Amino acid sequence: MIIKLKVGKKSYVILPKALREAVGIEEGDDLTVSLNDGIALTPSKKFDRAAFEKMSKKHKESVLSVKGAKYPEPGEAKKYSLEDEF
Numbered sequence: 001m002i003i004k005l006k007v008g009k010k011s012y013v014i015l016p017k018a019l020r021e022a023v024g025i026e027e028g029d030d031l032t033v034s035l036n037d038g039i040a041l042t043p044s045k046k047f048d049r050a051a052f053e054k055m056s057k058k059h060k061e062s063v064l065s066v067k068g069a070k071y072p073e074p075g076e077a078k079k080y081s082l083e084d085e086f
Helices: 017-023 049-064
Strands: 031-035 039-043
Touching (some): 017 049
Antiparallel strands (some): 031 039
């Protein structure tokens, strides 16, 4: 699974809450940064990948079950910035 994130004005990268909860990342936890062909962040704690993928699928299904819900179009969320919230 690949999740694309945007670097904000202050060079912040915000990890979505569902992702943090799924892999057990909490405030103050350590992340390992790997530099290969790009940058990879890995939680220092181990997590259950199968449980994460199951939770992710269930979440996607619940979002799409809402009347009128649809897949977002590319670029649709550009007008929203979570960084201003922090």
